[in-house]
Amino acid sequence: MTLDNANLKKAGLKVTLPRVKILEILEKAKDHHLSAEDVYRVLLESSEDIGLATVYRVLTQFEEAGLVIRHNFEGGHSIFELDHGRHHDHLVCVKCGRVEEFVDPIIEERQQEIANKAGYAITDHSLNIYGICGICQHP
Amino acid sequence: MTLDNANLKKAGLKVTLPRVKILEILEKAKDHHLSAEDVYRVLLESSEDIGLATVYRVLTQFEEAGLVIRHNFEGGHSIFELDHGRHHDHLVCVKCGRVEEFVDPIIEERQQEIANKAGYAITDHSLNIYGICGICQHP
DNA sequence: CTAGTTGCAAATCATTTGCACTTGC
């Protein structure tokens, strides 16, 4: 499942070069979790004449349109990833910034139970495990 | 268990008025989760002549000393709470801002397993469930 | 054509830092 121009139209967004390019970058990135700066850097490398402000604007619109998810990991800046509809949590390396995804059905279930017991109607949840990845431990 | 001046000394921090006051504010606040601005506002109300920069410096030192925990909830700014040693996760009401704490041993254990399996040495983790609390659902 | 978009620069927000002055021990 790939997000493309059709998704832009469906979201009521004009299919412009900056939007297409940014969608493409998020889609192709090795590590699918990028900061606005990361996206901007890739654009510069491709000699695209797109401003950082536009990157932020586009990412925010994509978020509102449900195309991307914004994460508030430790470290000040936001991280964006395409929303392919499959919920998952994150393992974040505090040293190199690597991000891995995981899903644990037991944890998901327990969370639901906890919220129910406390009388909360869950709207969202985020579980981030911070640590030092294998590569950073053995350089 | 209350955190007080003794904890400051133990952390190698001089017992100064700003530090004592800020510790006191974190201790007394109804909702024990405050932003730096929140703390600063309370100080202003108490007519204390303490600058915002000092609030940030003190909170950061407290964090390094293990006296407080800094959370990166959604919304841009950091939230601080005293660290009474008992790890817990959070249920956050997206409507009224209420924050409730909880601990689930099974979730804790699964997280550890997941990190181990992925080769990560956990340094920290945060689990936040966002939802609408019972009170906000039935006004 | 024209409402939606963009680039750039200036503005904002949260947080940090440089520096001369003050205070705890």
Add this chain to the structure above:
DNA sequence: GCAAGTGCAAATGATTTGCAACTAG
């Protein structure tokens, strides 16, 4: 007394916004 701590203002870094120029439909 002196290193640690503080206030203030200026500096930062991330993100946002005003506005005139531009472009997709």
